[in-house]
Amino acid sequence: MPTRAELAAERIAPALAGRDVLEAACGSAEFSLAAAELADSVTCIDLDDSRLSPAVYDCENLRFRQMDAAAMRFADESFDTAVLYNAAFHLGDKLDAAVAECLRVLRPGGLLCVISTWSLDRPVLTDALLPLLTARGLRCRLSTDEPFWLVQARKSPSERSRS
Numbered sequence: 831m832p833t834r835a836e837l838a839a840e841r842i843a844p845a846l847a848g849r850d851v852l853e854a855a856c857g858s859a860e861f862s863l864a865a866a867e868l869a870d871s872v873t874c875i876d877l878d879d880s881r882l883s884p885a886v887y888d889c890e891n892l893r894f895r896q897m898d899a900a901a902m903r904f905a906d907e908s909f910d911t912a913v914l915y916n917a918a919f920h921l922g923d924k925l926d927a928a929v930a931e932c933l934r935v936l937r938p939g940g941l942l943c944v945i946s947t948w949s950l951d952r953p954v955l956t957d958a959l960l961p962l963l964t965a966r967g968l969r970c971r972l973s974t975d976e977p978f979w980l981v982q983a984r985k986s987p988s989e990r991s992r993s
Contacts (some may be wrong), residue, residue: 855917899926
């Protein structure tokens with residue numbers, strides 16, 4: 831029986847397959863482990879590694895970096911896809927900064943995917959994230975297919991990151 835993280839990765843498989851993927855605020859990195867089955871490379875970050883699955887260190891195309899999602903130390907346009915999996919509520923007042931950083935490190939045409947299977951995240955998605963993305967001029971889409979809520983926003987193919 832697949833885990834929810836594996837089902838979530840399947841749900842966005844085209845955004846992962848053959849791509850360089852970032853999972854910000856990864857927690858245990860269960861989504862990153864599932865994404866690594868499809869992606870060329872996966873980088874997952876979190877403030878600490880206290881919840882990190884030991885399996886992360888056995889996966890060839892997956893690496894963990896201790897880092898704040900609201901202040902990433904990656905170069906602009908480093909990833910094709912950025913994912914927040916069950917993290918929106920936990921980001922709290924850092925959501926705006928974390929989203930800005932995810933968009934900064936996305937390549938032009940890259941995709942931001944915010945996936946939730948937690949009811950705590952849902953008001954954050956509808957009341958904070960969607961207005962935030964819209965205010966940034968991004969077209970975004972919310973799909974609600976239980977147990978998954980998924981917000982997707984694509985960075986414009988012509989938009990270059992501003993450092």
